[in-house]
Amino acid sequence: xxxxxxxxxxxxxxxxxxxxxxxxxxxxxxxxxxxxxxxxxxxxxxxxxxxxxxxxxxxxxxxxxxxxxxxxxxxxxxxxxxxxxxxxxxxxxxxxxxxxxxxxxxxxxxxxxxxxxxxxxxxxxxxxxxxxxxxxxxxxxxxxxxxxxxxxxxxxxxxxxxxxxxxxxxxxxxxxxxxxxxxxxxxxxxxxxxxxxxxxxxxxxxxxxxxxxxxxxxxxxxxxxxxxxxxxxxxxxxxxxxxxxxxxxxxxxxxxxxxxxxxxxxxxxxxxxxxxxxxxxxxxxxxxxxxxxxxxxxxxxxxxxxxxxxxxxxxxxxxxxxxxxxxxxxxxxxxxxxxxxxxxxxxxxxxxxxxxxxxxxxxxxxxxxxxxxxxxxxxxxxxxxxxxxxxxxxxxxxxxxxxxxxxxxxxxxxxxxxxxxxxxxxxxxxxxxxxxxxxxxxxxxxxxxxxxxxxxxxxxxxxxxxxxxxxxxxxxxxxxxxxxxxxxxxxxxxxxxxxxxxxxxxxxxxxxxxxxxxxxxxxxxxxxxxxxxxxxxxxxxxxxxxxxxxxxxxxxxxxxxxxxxxxxxxxxxxxxxxxxxxxxxxxxxxxxxxxxxxxxxxxxxxxxxxxxxxxxxxxxxxxxxxxxxxxxxxxxxxxxxxxxxxxxxxxxxxxxxxxxxxxxxxxxxxxxxxxxxxxxxxxxxxxxxxxxxxxxxxxxxxxxxxxxxxxxxxxxxxxxxxxxxxxxxxxxxxxxxxxxxxxxxxxxxxxxxxxxxxxxxxxxxxxxxxxxxxxxxxxxxxxxxxxxxxxxxxxxxxxxxxxxxxxxxxxxx
Amino acid sequence: xxxxxxxxxxxxxxxxxxxxxxxxxxxxxxxxxxxxxxxxxxxxxxxxxxxxxxxxxxxxxxxxxxxxxxxxxxxxxxxxxxxxxxxxxxxxxxxxxxxxxxxxxxxxxx
Numbered sequence: 019x020x021x022x023x024x025x026x027x028x029x030x031x032x033x034x035x036x037x038x039x040x041x042x043x044x045x046x047x048x049x050x051x052x053x054x055x056x057x058x059x060x061x062x063x064x065x066x067x068x069x070x071x072x073x074x075x076x077x078x079x080x081x082x083x084x085x086x087x088x089x090x091x092x093x094x095x096x097x098x099x100x101x102x103x104x105x106x107x108x109x110x111x112x113x114x115x116x117x118x119x120x121x122x123x124x125x126x127x128x129x130x131x132x133x134x135x136x137x138x139x140x141x142x143x144x145x146x147x148x149x150x151x152x153x154x155x156x157x158x159x160x161x162x163x164x165x166x167x168x169x170x171x172x173x174x175x176x177x178x179x180x181x182x183x184x185x186x187x188x189x190x191x192x193x194x195x196x197x198x199x200x201x202x203x204x205x206x207x208x209x210x211x212x213x214x215x216x217x218x219x220x221x222x223x224x225x226x227x228x229x230x231x232x233x234x235x236x237x238x239x240x241x242x243x244x245x246x247x248x249x250x251x252x253x254x255x256x257x258x259x260x261x262x263x264x265x266x267x268x269x270x271x272x273x274x275x276x277x278x279x280x281x282x283x284x285x286x287x288x289x290x291x292x293x294x295x296x297x298x299x300x301x302x303x304x305x306x307x308x309x310x311x312x313x314x315x316x317x318x319x320x321x322x323x324x325x326x327x328x329x330x331x332x333x334x335x336x337x338x339x340x341x342x343x344x345x346x347x348x349x350x351x352x353x354x355x356x357x358x359x360x361x362x363x364x365x366x367x368x369x370x371x372x373x374x375x376x377x378x379x380x381x382x383x384x385x386x387x388x389x390x391x392x393x394x395x396x397x398x399x400x401x402x403x404x405x406x407x408x409x410x411x412x413x414x415x416x417x418x419x420x421x422x423x424x425x426x427x428x429x430x431x432x433x434x435x436x437x438x439x440x441x442x443x444x445x446x447x448x449x450x451x452x453x454x455x456x457x458x459x460x461x462x463x464x465x466x467x468x469x470x471x472x473x474x475x476x477x478x479x480x481x482x483x484x485x486x487x488x489x490x491x492x493x494x495x496x497x498x499x500x501x502x503x504x505x506x507x508x509x510x511x512x513x514x515x516x517x518x519x520x521x522x523x524x525x526x527x528x529x530x531x532x533x534x535x536x537x538x539x540x541x542x543x544x545x546x547x548x549x550x551x552x553x554x555x556x557x558x559x560x561x562x563x564x565x566x567x568x569x570x571x572x573x574x575x576x577x578x579x580x581x582x583x584x585x586x587x588x589x590x591x592x593x594x595x596x597x598x599x600x601x602x603x604x605x606x607x608x609x610x611x612x613x614x615x616x617x618x619x620x621x622x623x624x625x626x627x628x629x630x631x632x633x634x635x636x637x638x639x640x641x642x643x644x645x646x647x648x649x650x651x652x653x654x655x656x657x658x659x660x661x662x663x664x665x666x667x668x669x670x671x672x673x674x675x676x677x678x679x680x681x682x683x684x685x686x687x688x689x690x691x692x693x694x695x696x697x698x699x700x701x702x703x704x705x706x707x708x709x710x711x712x713x714x715x716x717x718x719x720x721x722x723x724x725x726x727x728x729x730x731x732x733x734x735x736x737x738x739x740x741x742x743x744x745x746x747x748x749x750x751x752x753x754x755x756x757x758x759x760x761x762x763x764x765x766x767x768x769x770x771x772x773x774x775x776x777x778x779x780x781x782x783x784x785x786x787x788x789x790x791x792x793x794x795x796x797x798x799x800x801x802x803x804x805x806x807x808x809x810x811x812x813x814x815x816x817x818x819x820x821x822x823x824x825x826x827x828x829x830x831x
Numbered sequence: 832x833x834x835x836x837x838x839x840x841x842x843x844x845x846x847x848x849x850x851x852x853x854x855x856x857x858x859x860x861x862x863x864x865x866x867x868x869x870x871x872x873x874x875x876x877x878x879x880x881x882x883x884x885x886x887x888x889x890x891x892x893x894x895x896x897x898x899x900x901x902x903x904x905x906x907x908x909x910x911x912x913x914x915x916x917x918x919x920x921x922x923x924x925x926x927x928x929x930x931x932x933x934x935x936x937x938x939x940x941x
Contacts, residue, residue: 459920470920476906542854542873545895545902545909568854572893572904580904584890824850829859829869831843831941 021049024323025110025120027100027267029054031063032296032312033126034082039320041090047324050092051118053110055099058150059084062460064309064492066153070181074457076150081460103271105289122291122323125268125279129261129297129307134169138231143239144255147178156256160185163253167191167242169228171198173340175258176215182256183219190221190250192228192242202338202349206365207372207388214345214370223250231255263298263305278305283330285319295319301333308336309462309492337398339391339489346432346490348394351384351401352376359383364415373415380408392432393417395485409780432486441483444476449487456491464488479734507546509538514550514767521554528555528564545571550768553655556691557763560805567822573653576825577812578635586635587628589652590642591688594662594680594700595623604645608638622659622697624650636826639813648811651689655769658697660684661709665702665719674719676702679748683717686752687759689809690802693766693775696759711739714762714772715755720744724751728758728784729776737773740781743789757788757795760802842931842938845869848877851937856892856901858882861941867928868892869937870912872899878912879930879939885910885923 024040026033029052037050054060058080065079087094098112109119131146133139143159145152159166160182168179171193183189191198197208198215212222227245231252234240243249263278274280274288278300285293285301295315297307306312311334321329337350355361355376364373371389375382375397381404385397396418400407407414435441437450455461455470467488468475474484505511512520517536526532529551533543543551552569567575578586590605605625609617616628630638642648651657660683663669665676680700690696699710700717710716712732716739718725723746730739745754761784766775776784788795816822851857851871859867859879866882868891878899882892889905899912909918915927929940 540898542897544897544900545907548895548897568852568896571895576893580890580893582887582905584888584893824852824857825855828866829845829850829857831845831859831861831939 022047022121023119024048024050024122024124025118026050026052026124026126027103027110028126028128028296028298029056029060029094029096030126030128030296031060031081031309032128032316033124034060035313035316036124036126036295036319036323037090037092038082039317040323043320043326044324048122050090051095051120052087052092053095053098053100053112053116053118055097056149056151057097059087059094059096061150063149065457066147066150067177067181068457070153070156070178071184072181076153078457079460100267103267103273103292105271105273105292108291120291122293124319124323125287125292125294125298126296127264127267127298129305130264131257132260132262133257134228134259136228136231138233138239139257141231141233141239142237143253144231144257147174147256147258148261152256156182156254157185159254160187164188165190165251166254166256167250167252168256168258169242170258170260171195171222171224172201172258172260173199173338175256176340178256178258179220180215180218182254187254188221189219190223190252191215192223192226192244194225194227196225198222198224199340199347202340202386203347203388204354204374204386207347207349207374207386210367210370210372210388211340211345211347261297261307263300265298268292268294268298276300283318283332284322284327285315285331286322293319293323301331304333306334306336308338310334311336313462335398335402337394339394346391347388348391348489349384349386350394350398351382353384353386355383362411362415375414377407377411380406380411382407390417391489392482392486395482395489406780409782432483432490435483441487442471442473442476442480445472447471447473452484452487453491456488461488462492477734506550507544509533509540509543509547510536512536517551518554518558518765518767521551521558525559526555527559527562528552529566529569531555543569549655553691553693553768557693557805561807574655576632576635577639577649577653577816578630578632579653581628583629585629585631587626587652588630588635588638589620589624589626589650590647591650591684592624593684594660594677596662596677596681597625601645601647604642604647608641611641612638620652620659622652623661624652624659626652633826633828636817636823640817643811643814643817648688649813655692655694656696657684657687657690657692658695660687661697661699661713663701663707665700669702671705672702672719673721674702674724676700676708676717676719679717679719679724679751680708682748682752683715683755686756686803687806689811690759690763690806692759692763693768694771696762696772698755712736713739715739715758717751717755722746726751726754726758729772729781731771731773740776742781742785753795753799754788756802757798758784760798760805761787763802763805764798841940843941845937845939847935848875848932848937849935851877854896856894856896858890858892859939864926864928864941866890866892867939868901869930869939870896870901872896872912875932877930877932877937879928880910880912880915881926881928883925884908885915885917885925886921891925 060082062079062081068074100110101113102111109117111117131148166182166187166189168175169192171191179189179191197205229245230243231239232241241249242252265275268279269275279294281294281299281301287294296312315331318329318331340347360377362375374386376384382401435449438448440448452471452473461467474481503513529548532551548569555563573579578588612634614627618626620626660680662677662680666672696714698715699708699713701708701710702719710718712730716727725744726742727739728742731737762772845859856868856870868880868882870878882890884903886908889903891901893904894901900909902909908921915925917923931938
């Protein structure tokens with residue numbers, strides 16, 4: 019079959035991203051030809067301001083070099099401007115007469131700077147700020163002249179002014195409104211920004227209208243005259259008064275335009291063979307000027323061009339971040355408020371901090387932050403997810419920031435960190451390395467930064483900081499994905515929620531079946547999605563789903579915990595943290611027999627034997643089995659430990675028999691697989707020696723019964739468990755805790771701890787399902803007990819089954 | 832898998848294909864080369880790599896196999912089964928050994 023011809027007019031970020039997406043999903047469908055008016059291949063326009071500021075060079079910001087076009091078999095015409103679209107003959111014609119026929123046409127003509135009709139705007143020395151040519155001209159002027167005037171104090175204007183000031187020019191910013199960036203900031207934050215920039219040496223002329231640009235003797239511009247008669251010197255005038263979609267070509271071809279080329283949700287124009295993406299397109303009345311929405315458009319457009327026909331672009335909520343070193347400003351959504359909205363404001367002028375979150379009902383409408391923007395992406399995420407914030411309203415302004423407690427010296431503001439400050443304490447990555455990688459490799463997403471630098475890819479506690487660095491480096495281009503629709507991994511577009519639902523609705527019984535029926539892009543998934551799929555099948559269809567050992571992480575496959583040198587650690591179960599002389603003797607014997615180098619007491623009241631060779635595992639297990647001991651599951655996404663205090667059995671303060679209660683809970687939950695590890699604790703009195711306040715389920719005995727707390731966490735980020743309910747009997751403790759854990763097992767996403775799950779659904783929801791609805795609680799509890807029925811100790815099973823034992827036996831040549 | 836005309840004496844039989852789990856591996860101890868991981872992928876192809884991740888020497892044999900790649904169990908580097916190269920942006924390489932299947936038996940060229 020003849021390949022279809024795709025012609026793209028415009029060679030910028032949105033258009034080229036569309037081609038990248040298209041080549042990924044339908045590599046052979048089209049012969050592609052690209053016309054670019056500029057003489058450069060696709061570059062990162064967002065990073066022109068660091069180039070102007072002297073922090074980067076043009077070469078650094080090229081996103082797709084010429085080799086990329088060659089490798090992807092794309093015919094590239096640089097420096098050729100298309101002047102005509104002939105829709106009847108389906109071809110485009112360039113200025114120099116070059117023609118290209120198309121089956122599909124993609125318009126990505128971007129936008130033009132808006133030039134207000136000021137007398138003198140065509141003088142030499144008067145420029146806009148849009149492309150490499152303008153940037154070069156400014157750099158050149160900065161070396162030769164003194165006075166610069168920037169007209170327009172939007173994002174682009176301020177970045178231009180900052181760059182020119184850094185290059186030693188005396189810069190005045192002229193603005194028509196009362197405060198700068200009035201489209202992105204409210205008055206208070208605008209004024210704070212103004213005084214910070216003034217300290218950097220910029221001057222401001224606000225509330226000023228330009229009457230004329232005055233020519234000097236040489237013919238070059240020499241001054242700006244305002245309507246009120248004042249005149250200031252200007253050897254360079256940069257006009258940054260906004261952008262207008264570039265629709266000239268489309269309009270001439272009779273394609274419907276209205277403040278942009280009008281497109282539908284699949285990015286098609288009124289001529290269905292012609293698509294438009296990027297700044298030139300008007301989607302549902304909005305032409306976007308930030309990169310994040312344009313990349314979303316690119317993805318949908320590519321999907322439609324590839325004739326998949328499943329994607330729809332439904333518009334974007336955008337956020338703004340100013341890229342001026344050392345200054346943190348963030349805004350998103352409707353931050354000005356209005357009818358039916360409420361403001362929550364925190365303003366500390368001394369510390370240079372201003373936060374305003376606009377609410378409508380129980381949801382966030384918008385936010386503007388100055389000085390401390392670390393929670394910007396959190397607010398933005400909740401805005402996009404439409405999350406109900408009723409429960410956290412009282413501490414909303416104090417933020418969350420996804421930051422862990424340790425590993426970055428407690429620093430939590432990216433802007434204040436020097437380049438050599440360590441951001442990721444797990445992988446030893448400092449701020450400068452991250453910024454460099456973002457710039458050099460053109461990274462836009464958290465995942466990309468993780469891949470290239472490893473920052474925040476281990477424990478994830480510095481994710482909030484990495485996000486801030488990303489946001490301040492690429493500005494508005496950074497948008498966190500909607501957490502509800504984020505794909506599990508690169509193998510699929512489906513989210514965890516989608517997959518859980520499909521496995522339930524379609525009764526999918528194995529990871530491999532899920533990969534086959536749910537349209538995975540890879541033949542066997544990957545190390546991220548397969549364990550998740552395996553868990554979802556097992557937890558949804560207990561006793562029916564097929565457990566695939568190869569879809570489990572090595573620890574769960576080998577029933578021991580892999581260590582840095584490839585040896586394993588073995589933790590026998592001690593119910594409730596209790597043991598006996600016989601068990602201790604068996605542990606001591608095993609430690610000697612297998613030459614265990616390290617024996618350690620764990621935080622969960624168990625004994626850990628570290629440094630066991632894999633070949634020795636089955637032998638050690640059978641020795642333990644003879645002593646009546648079973649696996650401690652210290653290696654799995656499973657029930658780990660129930661920690662107990664001494665309790666009423668011995669303690670003079672004890673009100674409940676906590677050891678007894680702990681043993682009962684641990685026996686009930688033995689062998690339970692879960693989305694992530696699960697830890698419990700039982701204390702016999704409110705002194706809480708078992709530290710139940712930081713456990714997934716914490717039980718605290720009081721004279722009249724037990725208090726149950728849920729969703730605590732003592733690791734990366736300490737989370738205090740929340741009070742669920744108070745009960746009277748041991749049986750009720752089992753039922754309520756069991757029901758909560760089963761709800762978590764059925765609904766949480768893989769690798770979410772209970773604290774993450776409860777943050778997502780809200781404690782009220784948990785109370786509704788577990789406390790208030792008795793029938794539902796009992797049903798959950800029964801499903802848990804059913805799932806755990808007949809569970810065999812994996813140590814005995816693995817030591818006795820030849821196929822399972824195979825992995826411990828090496829071959830030789 | 833590699834076909835080569837070199838003398839048969841170089842090929843050493845290690846096990847049958849069925850003794851390696853699909854999307855899994857076995858470890859072969861070689862006196863000359865140390866531990867070698869022999870992998871079997873979803874298409875029945877067999878590959879052999881030195882059982883040492885180029886990153887921090889993790890045992891690749893214990894990783895999760897997908898496509899023609901294994902993910903190291905220690906820090907999730909992805910290593911290509913065909914040539915031992917790390918998947919970009921990571922950089923590194925572990926030795927790979929020619930490997931073939933004949934009549935259901937797996938041979939390594941050492």
